Amino acid sequence: MSEFLDDIFNKISSGKSIFKNREVLNIDYIPKRILFREDQIKKIGETLSPIIKGAKPSNLLLYGKTGTGKTMVARYVINKLNDYIKDQNTIFVYLNCRIDGTLYRVLSEIGEYIGLKIPFTGLSLSEVEKRIFNHLVDKGIKLVLVLDEIDFLVNNPAKRDIGNDVLYDFTRYDSIYNKSGSNSFITIVGISNDLKFMEYLEGRVQSSLRSEEILFPPYTVEEIKEILKDRVKEAFVENSVNDEIINLIAAYSGSEHGDARRAVDLLRVSGELAEREGRDKIYEKDVQEALKNIEKDKVQEAISSLPIHEKAVIFSIATFPNGETTGHVYLKYQEICNQLGLQPLTQRRISAIINELDMLGLVTAPIINRGRHGRSKKVQLTVDKNQIVGTLKNDEIFKLLFNSI
DNA sequence: CTTCCACAGGAATAGGGGGTCC
DNA sequence: GGACCCCCTATTCCTGTGGAAG
Known part of the structure; x- marks a missing residue:
């Protein structure tokens, strides 16, 4: 039994890892240079740039399927923008509506970001909203709200009306709520991979929310290859991943709809498998094994919970x-x-x-x-x-x- | 052309568990 | 402590429906 463990640990500790910087392969890693998304970055940057001078940027919607880089690009731009902003009262908030789960939790999370203590239940939605808005007015906060997977707020028929109401209030905040002359405002950057999302939105919300729309097309297989190469350079020790492996991974993950996240995930797991066996190279069988593992893990996790x-x-x-x-x-x-x-x-x-x-x-x-x-x-x-x-x-x-x- | 199956899925409602506010 | 809130699961009751069988 314990020899088993020794065996595993020895391999890991003695063998030099094939990873140079594992972090690069994390889902939420933001690379220093982003490939094939110059247009989108530029457009988002331009749209949001007024905030540097303290003016309100228009609202923004980012569209595209999973793994097309929406989240990454949004975070990238925001991080960059943050470097240029001296004003303490300009706040960027990123949150994922699906992970937060309910509208209430989304709101209380927003509250937390802007320095407001919101109990995680017990208050009515309108009360939470009121507190957030009051706080924004009081402190004169300029808020850029990035709502990832924003469709989760309105695609649930049972709560569609409420979701629409809240979004509407948020888009209207500047003109209605904040009339006391402070220069606080809210800009919403919505991210959605559900192209039907618009159908769920009421007209009044739509018009103000979609003033700028940016599309993220799926990556081509060639593009995925380039992305993988870029990551490999940073993440792995030299010569541990050859081009054939990259092509294979790109083919597996790119053929359906150009999902870069899946590709990077596959690369990571393949690497881990190779490392576990103390090898200094990823083989084809690692990729195949990784493909199976990822699938299996997903199913197992889904079912056991x-x-x-x-x-x-x-x-x-x-x-x-x-x-x-x-x-x-x-x-x-x-x-x-x-x-x-x-x-x-x-x-x-x-x-x-x-x-x-x-x-x-x-x-x-x-x-x-x-x-x-x-x-x-x-x-x-x-x-x-x-x-x-x-x-x-x-x-x-x-x-x-x-x-x- | 009509019937009628085996459900789909919406609406209203209840109840239990989490809580706040006054 | 009472009024009120949200969230989720689950029930009951219900109306709607595409197309093979008649």
Whole structure:
């Protein structure tokens, strides 16, 4: 047992690492020079530049799919801009609306950034908003608010109205709320990878929010290669990653829609695999292995963090290799609940859970019409069944199910 | 051309858990 | 302590619907 560990640790400590600077491969690393995004950087810079003189820049929207560099570019420009700003009361706030989760948390986070203590629950949204605005007016703060994945504030039908209301208030702050002559303002930089995002926005919010729009196209495979080369130079010891490996990674990750984040991630994991074996070079098999690992980790993480009923549902789905209708999945689910001693939820709820699993990318659930046989969803696993079973075997409650078979 | 299946998915509601404010 | 707030899960009730079977 302990020789095992010694073995691993020895390899790492004695063998010289193939990494020179691992940090370069982190998701939130901002490189010193950014490739293939000059136009976007320029445009954002120009739009925001009035703030250097204390004037309000117009609002801004950044569009593009995942891994096209939106976040990185936004942060890059803001960091640079910060160097030019002497005014204590000019504040840049970056936050990710999806990670914060709810509108309330987004607001309280904003509050925190501008030096306001907002309890993490208990207040009404309008109260939080009022406090933020009052504080901004009092201190004369100039706020540039970068809202990453801003679509999360309005793409939830249940909360769409509230999301729109709050965004509207924020865009209106300068003219309505702040009439007392202080020169405080709010500029919003929205980032979205959902191109349908606009449909969720009410007209009144749209017009003020989208005064400037900047598109981030997917990277081409060639561009991804260049990006990878750039990172390799900084991150790895010389000669540990050759061009073939770079081409391979670029091909794997770029073919779909030019996702640079995925490419860099793949590079990092490949490197880690090679390092773990004490090698000084990345081989092709490392990349393949890394590809598998990334997928596996994602699935495992997604499933193990699921609530118990959702686990039961996905397990039910997993028993039908060719997809099944909601009704049959529900019957199977009830069966499983009985075996586990669980009170089954209603079908309505299961239907919603299936949709949630769909959103997580674990299943597909397109609606199908079977005429006389009604209308349903054809629910099918998109990941390997063995991964589901494997993960659930380690689950405290699901273990019972497998032991009894 | 009509029927009618097997659900989808919206709306209203409840309740429990987190809290603040006065 | 009471009024009130947000968040999330879940229930009940409901109306809507594409197309094979008749």
